[in-house]
Amino acid sequence: MVIRPLGRDEHLEFVHSRSDGGSGLSFLQCPSWGAVKSGWRCESLGWFRGSELVGAGLVLYRSLPRIGRSLAYLPEGPMIDWFGERTGIALEDWLKPLVGALRQRGAFSVKLGPKVVARTWSAATVKQAMADRAYRRLGDVPADRIDERADELSHRLRSLGWRRTQQGGDGFSDFQPRYLFRLPLTGRDQQQVSAGFSQQWRRNIRLAERAGVRVERVDEAGLPEFHRLYAETAVRDRFTPRPLEYFQRMFDAINAEDPERIRLYVARRGDQPLAAATMVRVGSYAWYSYGASANEGREHRPSNALQWRMIEDCLADGMNVYDLRGISDTLDPAHHLHGLLRFKVGLGGEAVEYLGEWDYPINPLLHRAFQLYLARR
Missing domain, CATH: 3.40.630.30 (Gcn5-related N-acetyltransferase (GNAT))
Structure with missing residues (x-):
């Protein structure tokens, strides 16, 4: 598979093709959300298997001052076949080209949020x-209900070098709630x-x-x-x-x-x-x-x-x-x-x-510095 930029209409058409109310859908992955988030650059990326568009993601980039490197964030995304049940594509074949593409774009860390119910x-x-305390x-x-596939997906993400974002004391993740x-x-x-x-x-x-x-x-x-x-x-x-x-x-x-x-x-x-x-x-x-x-x-x-x-x-x-x-x-x-x-x-x-949000530190030093910054806000 290869990743390349998507035009707005192409991205929106893919969202519509998946908008049957499934849990993997999020308005935060629509092209319009990039225009909402001032202070972030945005880009739509698509996964192609041959000529077939099989996955899409809205990426938000937040640059570090004076360094020229960015956090690449896919809120409640990307929209991919996380379990490989529809496409037969393995998890690493989705995420390896994503990390490679974002590394080339100057990302020091990648954050994503699989819309997968655990x-x-x-x-x-x-x-x-609440009553019995x-x-x-x-x-x-x-x-x-427990989806055992979600637990397997967590283990697989860790084996590929991804780290689950630590929750705050009130049960919220640092960007989107779990x-x-x-x-x-x-x-x-x-x-x-x-x-x-x-x-x-x-x-x-x-x-x-x-x-x-x-x-x-x-x-x-x-x-x-x-x-x-x-x-x-x-x-x-x-x-x-x-x-x-x-x-x-x-x-x-x-x-x-x-x-x-x-x-x-x-x-x-x-x-x-x-x-x-x-x-x-x-x-x-x-x-x-x-x-x-x-x-x-x-x-x-x-x-x-x-x-x-x-x-x-x-x-x-x-x-x-x-x-x-x-x-x-x-x-x-x-x-x-x-x-x-x-x-x-x-x-x-x-x-x-x-499943929560997950980080892939491309540059561990900058990733750690950014985590310390978030903790002190």
Whole structure:
């Protein structure tokens, strides 16, 4: 196999050919994501077996000042046949040419994130673990489903010189989270989905309705309003907010690729915005990407109403999965991220652990220096 650069249309066509809602799909591997990430250079690369395009990846490059070498990062990618079941291609035949191509482009290290599910826990299992407090972390809870192929893939990656990125203390990887929560939708209607919600979730949806909370889809002109709520949320939940320009760039780039790919929803009571969220869709897979809520009016449960409207739209449009993105793996009720886990588990879906992010240090010294820099940020 050989690797060569892909044009935007060629890359996008490959993404569409794989956009059936499978777990290997990610909007972070669409060409538009490169335009979102200012401060990074981007390039689309394709794996060719003869004339056949069999894999693709969006590579983001982050240069080290004054050195001229870069970190090469493939967020939640690349889109390749990780187990070789569809193509018969061995793992080393995917990764060796990738490392060679990125070495030639001046990369000191390669980071990638296989979109491969290793373990799955039902919402019922997570709730039980949260209630009995026998476990401190989700990763310690016996999983309902384990994919042994993922464990074999981990061993194979290590044998090829790749190293799994160390997680932070709250269970998140350094770039993308390893643990996520998702709601399967295939073959289900509104009644079946809502029946899986916790009693508290259903009660909160009715409470929001009685309080007069309404949810509407708005265009990018609503981004300043969203960002005001997002800034309030950042202070309350103790994270550093992205600037308004980031979201404006996101909508411009993703809408240019597909006008139905990214959406913005706002929940209001009267004229007062109480909550807002963005959703990204590729094929039959949808992601809740950013959420925000006001400090006032939370007793009217606008966030529950907002999520329910987004799920209703996913069902109406035939989505297979609604992905609520990252969760912490902590089961400590005193942890500041525990409420996020409780909120998402109430939807009755499933928690999943992906294989995590992996590094290949082309230049071990520069790789180590970069890891120290990240640890001190």
